[in-house]
Amino acid sequence: MSALAAASRETWLLFRHGFDATVKQKIGVVLGAIQPMLFLVLFGPIFATIGTWETLVPGLLVQLGLMSTGLAGFGIVMESRFGVLERMRVTPASRLALLLGRVLNNVVTLAVQTVLLLAAGFAFGMRVPPAGLLAGFVLVMLLGAGLAALSYAAALTMNEHLFAPVMTTAIVPLTLLSGAFLPMSMAPGWLNALSYVSPFRHVLEALRELFAGHYTGGTVFLGVAVTVVFAVAGLVVGTRVFHRENA
Amino acid sequence: MIETRGLSKTFKGGAEAVRGVDMTVERGEIVGFLGPNGAGKTTTMRMLTTLLRPTAGTATVAGHDLLADPRGVRRHIGYVSQGGGVNLAAPLDGELVLQAMLHGLSRAEARERVTEALERLELGDLRHLPGGALSGGQRRRFDIAFGLLHRPALLFLDEPTTGLDPQSRAHLWDHIRALRDRHGMTVFLTTHYLDEADALCDRLLIIDHGRIVAQGRPAELKAGGRTLDDVFLDITGRSLREGAAA
Ligand SMILES: Nc1ncnc2c1ncn2[C@@H]1O[C@H](COP(=O)(O)OP(=O)(O)OP(=O)(O)O)[C@@H](O)[C@H]1O
Ligand SMILES: [Mg+2]
Numbered sequence: 001m002s003a004l005a006a007a008s009r010e011t012w013l014l015f016r017h018g019f020d021a022t023v024k025q026k027i028g029v030v031l032g033a034i035q036p037m038l039f040l041v042l043f044g045p046i047f048a049t050i051g052t053w054e055t056l057v058p059g060l061l062v063q064l065g066l067m068s069t070g071l072a073g074f075g076i077v078m079e080s081r082f083g084v085l086e087r088m089r090v091t092p093a094s095r096l097a098l099l100l101g102r103v104l105n106n107v108v109t110l111a112v113q114t115v116l117l118l119a120a121g122f123a124f125g126m127r128v129p130p131a132g133l134l135a136g137f138v139l140v141m142l143l144g145a146g147l148a149a150l151s152y153a154a155a156l157t158m159n160e161h162l163f164a165p166v167m168t169t170a171i172v173p174l175t176l177l178s179g180a181f182l183p184m185s186m187a188p189g190w191l192n193a194l195s196y197v198s199p200f201r202h203v204l205e206a207l208r209e210l211f212a213g214h215y216t217g218g219t220v221f222l223g224v225a226v227t228v229v230f231a232v233a234g235l236v237v238g239t240r241v242f243h244r245e246n247a
Numbered sequence: 248m249i250e251t252r253g254l255s256k257t258f259k260g261g262a263e264a265v266r267g268v269d270m271t272v273e274r275g276e277i278v279g280f281l282g283p284n285g286a287g288k289t290t291t292m293r294m295l296t297t298l299l300r301p302t303a304g305t306a307t308v309a310g311h312d313l314l315a316d317p318r319g320v321r322r323h324i325g326y327v328s329q330g331g332g333v334n335l336a337a338p339l340d341g342e343l344v345l346q347a348m349l350h351g352l353s354r355a356e357a358r359e360r361v362t363e364a365l366e367r368l369e370l371g372d373l374r375h376l377p378g379g380a381l382s383g384g385q386r387r388r389f390d391i392a393f394g395l396l397h398r399p400a401l402l403f404l405d406e407p408t409t410g411l412d413p414q415s416r417a418h419l420w421d422h423i424r425a426l427r428d429r430h431g432m433t434v435f436l437t438t439h440y441l442d443e444a445d446a447l448c449d450r451l452l453i454i455d456h457g458r459i460v461a462q463g464r465p466a467e468l469k470a471g472g473r474t475l476d477d478v479f480l481d482i483t484g485r486s487l488r489e490g491a492a493a
Binding site: 006010013014017020021078079082083084086087088089090091092093 | 325337
């Protein structure tokens, strides 16, 4: 078997294994989407008086991505503590596959949550052209893959007791600075400038353009480029950590 | 099967856990790796199983260079770590099948091997339980199943029988001997039970303060009518070794 075929098989094996466990507790998938859903239901109607659902929902999708896949590392903290990860690291399985199989499971969970959120947004009156919806969906999945990979890397690098508090705290400023709840163009200069540092702002602005049916232009291009670079960088960093001794 | 030259590990804090280990293990041998607490047994094993990078020295394991071709090494080994690798939260039969398949077995083969290993280790009835629902000794037997179900050419066992009752220990010895006799498996194991080392191993290596201090067949080491306990205590001294490598 070629190295690529072997790695694909291993990725699939790990994905299936994790997916079966995820399916067993469906409620976890729904709970993971509850926060953005609450924002949609309890904040959306207020936002809609000054803005549009097509502006808000992309923001909630970025929040969902951050919450759902940003905390993916929780799972590996346990696997690492039980010695499960080390047991798998002694097999010839590709290190990238050990990571990718898990990331894929997180992305599929995120896909289900994204569909739920989009459906709810639609029910409230959001209207998006199919091509924009599809492109936006793919962008969110790429973002999720990068975030999940980085989350695993962080979980395996950080002190395991710090991971949860640090990550849950970090998600709040990252969400706010992306402009998820109100566009950053409304922010004062310093805050606006600060938000450009965050990759999520670029992703979100591209997402809003796509939802508005604008598929070309600098904002979309930049957002897509940032998302792709982010996803690749996340997977590279994640794989390095899986390679490393003691991980 | 294993050949090391000057294998060493100095941890970041400065602890010299392993200091220039030279050893040779032949195919089909059952070799016991003995030494007091903190002598460097686990550190050596973690290097030989590709989990820890040596700070100096070279090694060939199962025909592959440890540093240049770690994946080649992993294709031929099994490892039961001292702390174990049982998932406390997931049913173990699924974990076992996954483990065997990550070693390259097909699903059908994996299922067959899992059933066989669980039967041999008398764990069949417990296979649907998560690790958290098992006793310490049952969990340890699952650890062993994880290490040997793909029938590796070279099996590393780090204190496999700690926590096992006498019947289970005797069973495991039989099982290990059978694997060697039937499949030519090479076994490298640590233990603190000198009776076990005596009964099971073809050859013993004794490590202390990160260096091999004695080796030979149990009978050779015991020459002059001494017990293995006497030999061990003479070689390694009688004081406690906790943290002695530092
Ligand atoms: N990750 C680490 N960082 C720093 N020092 C370490 C680390 N792991 C082990 N050591 C030190 O290396 C030495 C050898 O440890 P090792 O686990 O190899 O001993 P051992 O022979 O397996 O002992 P035992 O019989 O208690 O299992 C000890 O002094 C230990 O404190
Ligand atoms: Mg040890």
